[in-house]
Amino acid sequence: MAKVKTAFVCNECGQDFPRWQGQCTACKEWNTISELKISANKPARSSISGYAGEVGGGAKKLSEVAGVEAEKLLTGIGELDRVLCGGLTSGSVNIISGDPGAGKTTLLSALVALMSQIMPSLYCTAEESLSQFKNRVNRLKLNYSEDTLYLLSETSVEAIIEELEAKKVKFAVIDSIQAVVTETANGSPGSPSQVKSSAQALTQYCKKNNVTMFIIAHVNKNNEIAGPQTLVHIVDSLLHIDTNDGQIRTLRANKNRFGDVDTVGIFRMSERGMTSVDNPSEIFLSGSSTDSSGSAITCIRKGNRNLLLEIQCLTTETETEFPQRVCVGLNMNRIKMLTGILRKHTKTKIFHDTFFNIVGGLKIDESETCIDLALVAALLSSLNEFVVPRTTCIMGELSLNGDVRPIDSGVPRVKEAAQHGFTEIFIPYRNYHKSMEGLGAKITPVKTIHELLELIN
CATH class of the missing domain: 3.30.230.10 (Ribosomal Protein S5; domain 2)
Structure with missing residues (x-):
């Protein structure tokens, strides 16, 4: 029988401690430390895979590595293409975060509808029903392909990957990373171990199968991504929506492996959703x-x-x-x-x-x-x-x-x-x-x- 160890991890910042305590000394939050059970058995070397799905093979010379140019695809949403520096990179995994009501789901609903006209696309909602999503699509009057747009209400990462494989999906949205769980990790949904393991499993699948994915992430009261900071290192880009007092939304890339992070997109929240503002002045x-x-x-x-x-x-x-x-x-x-x-x-x-x-x-x-x-x-x-x-x-x-x-x-x-x-x-x-x-x-x-x-x- 595998020996089980106990760890105490902060749900806000991911810092671990040898024993339980009331306040996390790293982020100074109170009552955020929870107990986790960790198996002492180490996985075999062959089962370990990097975030990009490539580990092993020995050291190679630079001339032996095949250079693959990142393929850019225009989404049709002007300000999003601007922030992504020329469009969506094929096979990339992107996180989008923001306050509740900032427009994350609204923006990605429009994006998945546009992508369904080009390739098989899937929107996985773990926080709302499929009928709620359909009502939003009808309210925003989005144009989509009936044959290639799939909706999924699921919280299991393994089940999500099975559906992606079965439907041969090339573009997917996960809503949200704090609501899904994987069998390879312990803890409740949203815990540091679950967030990290779920993001790693989804990223590995996308890299191996050239699937482009957007993952919605919650934020804490400091307007930062909730969960471990490892999550930021796993994905290719990190987008954040800033809300203002009015209807204006600002989209900024805090990380982008396929472009710079200086570009800002301006949107206006209206009854037709998040619309790009071409001339903000x-x-x-x-x-x-x-x-x-x-x-x-x-x-x-x-x-x-x-x-x-x-x-x-x-x-x-x-x-x-x-x-x-x-x-x-x-x-x-x-x-x-x-x-x-x-x-x-x-x-x-x-x-x-x-x-x-x-x-x-x-x-x-x-x-x-x-x-x-x-x-x-x-x-x-x-x-x-x-x-x-x-x-x-x-x-x-x-x-x-x-x-x-x-x-x-x-x-x-x-x-x-x-x-x-x-x-x-x-x-x-x-x-x-x-x-x-x-x-x-x-x-x-x-x-x-x-x-x-x-x-x-």
């Missing part, structure tokens, strides 16, 4: 034809994409002892810092309730400091009742001593603004380059906050 600009105070336009960078967006500010006389500071889509600490810089260097007194907003519902990362000048311009525009023309784009980082610091990728940002018809663009002095000439826009470099105020006021 149109969403993040209000489209108002009239000039009004309290508004400034800037250019941010999401991955390798430049997005024009409008920052709005409203200042009103306060009715309480302490003025309010409210911002939507912006970092409050940055707002406080910028108001402090204005008080120090421009003697501006802000005894008003101040409200900031990003048009389109986009959330700006704290690391995106190029919006500093636009924030200041919008604030002073509302406070002093002057108008920043809608044909003006302002970008630059503001330092604590009032100087305008350079930003990264200055030339691509300026070109993006010029292509959208902006006639005057304010940039940091050290970002100015001769290649910006001849774009049809007046490029105005500024060194300090005082120079900016003299030019726009």
Whole structure:
């Protein structure tokens, strides 16, 4: 009889311990450590296989290894193809994660419907019934092939692989990795051992049979993939959907073995599902034809994409002892810092309730400091009742001593603004380059906050 050992593993991060304890010392979570039974028998060497299904054969020279070019297939979903750097790689295994309601199932439902028109495709749902999936397909009015789209409600990895083999499926979606189990591992669904073993078995099958697969993964409260970090190393790409306050969804590749991870896809959640946004700048600009105070336009960078967006500010006389500071889509600490810089260097007194907003519902990362000048311009525009023309784009980082610091990728940002018809663009002095000439826009470099105020006021 095989000897059984006991291990204590954290369900959040996968860290193991010699005995049970209340708090995981690795991720600092409480009551996440569970007991697992592990067989002491080691598998035979011939039964061990790597994540790609290839182990053994001895060392080879590089010239003896056959080079196979990865085949790319356009999915028909423009922003997904953009993030995957030219389309879906044949035989790849991809994970997509995101908060509940982010649109993972909606996006992959549309994808499996499109793929069924090209190859036999299967959607395995371990979390909802087949009738629920069919209702979604009908609600979204998806076009699919009746003969090559298969639905499966199953939690056993072995049974899933049997169906993939029987139907000769070449594209599959597993929803989700935390809900399926394999006979080769102990523990309940979602436990570190089950998640790792299930992902490894599915990946090995896909690599050996050239099956392309998408796996949905849950996230924890820190917006990270739930389960062991080994899961990230097993698959070829890791996609994550970020949700904003509105209908905008951002798709980013945190890992991609067949391309770069700088590209960001923009989607809009609508009654027809996740629709690609080909020109995001149109969403993040209000489209108002009239000039009004309290508004400034800037250019941010999401991955390798430049997005024009409008920052709005409203200042009103306060009715309480302490003025309010409210911002939507912006970092409050940055707002406080910028108001402090204005008080120090421009003697501006802000005894008003101040409200900031990003048009389109986009959330700006704290690391995106190029919006500093636009924030200041919008604030002073509302406070002093002057108008920043809608044909003006302002970008630059503001330092604590009032100087305008350079930003990264200055030339691509300026070109993006010029292509959208902006006639005057304010940039940091050290970002100015001769290649910006001849774009049809007046490029105005500024060194300090005082120079900016003299030019726009």
